[in-house]
Amino acid sequence: MVRDREPRPPSPERPLGHLLGRAHSRLTRMTAEALAPHGVDGHELTVLAVLADGEVLSQADAAARLGVDRTTMVSLIDGLEDHALVERRRSPHDRRRNLVTLTPLGEECLRQAERARRAAEHLFLAPLDEQTAAALRRALGTLVPEERPPVPLP
Template sequence: MVDDQPPTPLEFRLGYLLKHAQARLARTSAEALAPHGVDGHELAVLVVLSAGQPLSQVEAAGRLGVDRTTMVSLIDGLEDRGLVERRRSSRDRRKNIVELTPAGQDCLRRAERARRAAERRFLAPLDEETAMSLVRALRALVVEEPVGE
């Protein structure tokens, strides 16, 4: 079967738009986070570790969806800068518990403010209602369980 429709310009393809929007947001975020000495991956680790209960490296990796090797590398870098510290679990000596240091808590607060400001700049072409709708729609696609699964 031959399709008589002209090819759709890339600017109307969802995959193209999502890829380029993510790349632009990543650049904007990287610029905003650089003065705070962390990148987006490291900030995500700090966020997960700040959730309240102490987490092992493996538990934090699971929440972030990264493999153990990647997590070890991320934690090593954060630990080298004094932002997190490892300690053996008192319940299971095979586990390393990772917690934010006071410097890590401060870095998290500052970097999160910068990240939020970067997101506002990224979303500035949209009015507030449209920006919130976009975020809700993406959450429905990425975070929430699809209906029927």
């Protein structure tokens, strides 16, 4: 005897964490593709932006601003220095500290890569109308308040 199946209940909403994770993965992929021609990744772009903030920072100060450990920061700065995007010099006041500044090539890379990052974000948000995209940014900003003001980019 074949029984009639009871209708399935509607599937529950996809969990927010799942949706946010998938959105983050997609945006990260799109951003990585946009930054690749500029020879930097998202982490390196963030370091360049912090170093362009207007004040000369030591590696340790930059690491603290970014919330990364010193070992990670040394690795990031090494890579940027290898590509002539930043330069280190000893602090005249404390020989144990390395001050890090952008080179002219680093400043140009930052400008171009930041433009590419913004374009990737725009493409990511393209399925939404402007009001919805702005509302999404506001809502996420409310849920994830900044600890410090954003780094102004050129």
